[in-house]
Amino acid sequence: MEEMNHYEEHRGTVSKYNPCVISRSDSESKIRTSGLPLGAAPMAYELWTNHMNHNPADPEWANRDRFVLSGGHGSMLLYSLLHLFGYGNLSMEDLKNFRQLGSLTPGHPEYGHTVGIEATTGPLGQGMAMAVGMAMAEAHLAAVFNKDGYDIVDHYTYVLGGDGCMMEGISSEAFSLAGTLGLHKLIVFYDSNNISIEGSTDIAFTEDVTKRFEAFGFQTLEVKDGNNLAEIAAAIEAAKADTTRPTMIKVNTVIGYGCPAKQGKASAHGEPLGEENVAALKEYLEWPCKEAFTVPQEVYDHFNEAARKKAAVEDEWNVLFEKYRKEYPDMAEKWDAYYNGYDLSKLFDSEDYWKKAEKPEATRSTSGSILNEIKQLMPNLIGGSADLAPSNKTNMKDAGDFSKDNYAGTNLHFGVREQAMAAIGNGLALHGGLKAFVATFFVFSDYTKPMARLSALMNLPLTFIFTHDSIGVGEDGPTHEPVEQLAAFRSLPNFCVYRPCDRTETAAAWYRAVTSKTSRQHLC
Numbered sequence: 335m336e337e338m339n340h341y342e343e344h345r346g347t348v349s350k351y352n353p354c355v356i357s358r359s360d361s362e363s364k365i366r367t368s369g370l371p372l373g374a375a376p377m378a379y380e381l382w383t384n385h386m387n388h389n390p391a392d393p394e395w396a397n398r399d400r401f402v403l404s405g406g407h408g409s410m411l412l413y414s415l416l417h418l419f420g421y422g423n424l425s426m427e428d429l430k431n432f433r434q435l436g437s438l439t440p441g442h443p444e445y446g447h448t449v450g451i452e453a454t455t456g457p458l459g460q461g462m463a464m465a466v467g468m469a470m471a472e473a474h475l476a477a478v479f480n481k482d483g484y485d486i487v488d489h490y491t492y493v494l495g496g497d498g499c500m501m502e503g504i505s506s507e508a509f510s511l512a513g514t515l516g517l518h519k520l521i522v523f524y525d526s527n528n529i530s531i532e533g534s535t536d537i538a539f540t541e542d543v544t545k546r547f548e549a550f551g552f553q554t555l556e557v558k559d560g561n562n563l564a565e566i567a568a569a570i571e572a573a574k575a576d577t578t579r580p581t582m583i584k585v586n587t588v589i590g591y592g593c594p595a596k597q598g599k600a601s602a603h604g605e606p607l608g609e610e611n612v613a614a615l616k617e618y619l620e621w622p623c624k625e626a627f628t629v630p631q632e633v634y635d636h637f638n639e640a641a642r643k644k645a646a647v648e649d650e651w652n653v654l655f656e657k658y659r660k661e662y663p664d665m666a667e668k669w670d671a672y673y674n675g676y677d678l679s680k681l682f683d684s685e686d687y688w689k690k691a692e693k694p695e696a697t698r699s700t701s702g703s704i705l706n707e708i709k710q711l712m713p714n715l716i717g718g719s720a721d722l723a724p725s726n727k728t729n730m731k732d733a734g735d736f737s738k739d740n741y742a743g744t745n746l747h748f749g750v751r752e753q754a755m756a757a758i759g760n761g762l763a764l765h766g767g768l769k770a771f772v773a774t775f776f777v778f779s780d781y782t783k784p785m786a787r788l789s790a791l792m793n794l795p796l797t798f799i800f801t802h803d804s805i806g807v808g809e810d811g812p813t814h815e816p817v818e819q820l821a822a823f824r825s826l827p828n829f830c831v832y833r834p835c836d837r838t839e840t841a842a843a844w845y846r847a848v849t850s851k852t853s854r855q856h857l858c
């Protein structure tokens with residue numbers, strides 16, 4: 335392959351600290367899904383080491399840059415980085431247990447299971463949309479909290495995905511909204527290797543992805559050689575320099591790079607490399623250790639040094655925040671409430687809250703007025719509907735509309751994009767500091783189901799408001815009559831379903847939704 339010669343030039347740079355080489359050999363040779371990690375290692379290395387603000391010693395630091403691996407099948411890329419940076423002491427033993435039951439290194443990254451994982455990913459496309467939610471959370475919190483000289487909320491959201499994530503419709507929904515909203519702190523890495531499971535992407539995916547992103551309103555950049563660290567660095571800097579648009583960086587990579595028999599082929603996607611190929615890979619990348627799962631001390635030292643510098647960035651932020659606390663004590667108190675939760679006992683302990691309705695009222699209307707009562711006491715409540723707010727009764731009075739010109743608003747307008755909406759809801763909840771809800775007609779809950787499944791898996795306290803729950807919705811006809819949806823949601827593990835029939839039950843549903851720490855659905 336002529337193109338491959340181009341990569342030869344940078345072989346030395348890449349092999350030296352390639353976070354993925356550690357994950358291969360003997361038992362390594364049985365490890366699956368090495369294609370993406372090998373192809374995307376240079377961009378991940380460059381980003382995590384030289385550009386991203388994160389602190390392995392404090393993975394929950396509120397102002398850390400977020401990184402989502404949307405192509406969750408490349409989980410070993412993330413595990414290698416977490417190991418090398420010393421996150422949660424993810425050990426070499428843990429890497430050896432890759433994809434084993436109960437290990438800290440499951441096949442796909444799991445939020446809340448392995449320290450440093452920002453979102454559970456694997457269902458392709460969803461990570462892209464969750465990242466948009468995180469970027470929206472950042473933009474909103476920055477608008478609420480930042481003061482002159484105090485950019486206490488000021489971080490980027492990075493997301494990395496491949497051809498599959500770009501093919502999935504949900505990513506287009508989410509990026510269309512991200513472009514409209516001008517989320518310039520969102521930086522998307524497209525691992526473009528022209529390969530997915532069935533072979534060349536040409537068999538099913540031929541449009542110009544870059545043009546699509548231009549149409550969404552993104553800045554688009556291209557890294558011609560995904561092994562060239564300087565080119566990657568320049569693209570990241572250019573992405574940060576654009577302060578009005580999100581950026582998509584198309585990075586041309588070779589799947590399974592470095593393994594002569596497999597690189598550039600679909601077989602590199604998921605098949606284990608096998609012993610011979612692992613040996614050839616190590617030779618090709620000039621990896622100094624023949625033994626399995628061995629990392630030279632020099633490499634650990636290099637990552638320790640990077641981690642040390644990153645801890646210093648958080649130290650500076652902590653100093654800034656303490657000054658902010660002194661200068662703006664009310665804001666600091668508000669910050670604490672955003673992150674630790676508001677006390678709503680004033681509302682929930684009042685008899686009025688639980689009163690029976692004097693006259694019959696549609697539960698969606700009751701829900702709308704309760705939502706507004708809650709909002710009065712819980713300013714970090716944020717959410718909206720997929721273009722059905724007037725019907726779902728989700729508009730919050732005097733709360734402002736979240737837009738490019740007003741990130742302080744808390745009424746979100748998702749457009750007719752239920753899939754992206756639900757994933758964005760997950761992203762808002764994952765970010766921290768906010769209490770999120772999303773809404774649509776119950777019949778269209780089908781469009782939110784895979785994302786609701788991830789909410790439940792991640793234990794996220796996201797509230798779904800599904801209205802018009804009746805087979806008698808009438809004039810709209812059978813396309814709008816939910817029938818099997820209730821059974822489907824009730825069968826979803828770790829997802830609480832409330833189906834209130836009157837005012838008091840609607841009040842109880844909202845009480846549970848805002849006081850509980852896990853995912854729930856709320857039908858009106």
Ligand SMILES: Cc1ncc(C[n+]2csc(CCOP(=O)(O)OP(=O)(O)O)c2C)c(N)n1
Pocket residue numbers: 369370405407408456457458459495496497498499527529530531589603
């Ligand atoms: C929604 C969804 N559909 C299908 C799959 C199964 N799957 C996993 S990876 C993959 C191909 C992904 O191709 P690409 O993103 O180009 O990754 P690469 O092969 O380049 O690593 C598929 C179809 C999935 N994980 N999620």
Ligand SMILES: [Mg+2]
Pocket residue numbers: 496497498525526527528529530
């Ligand atoms: Mg691919």
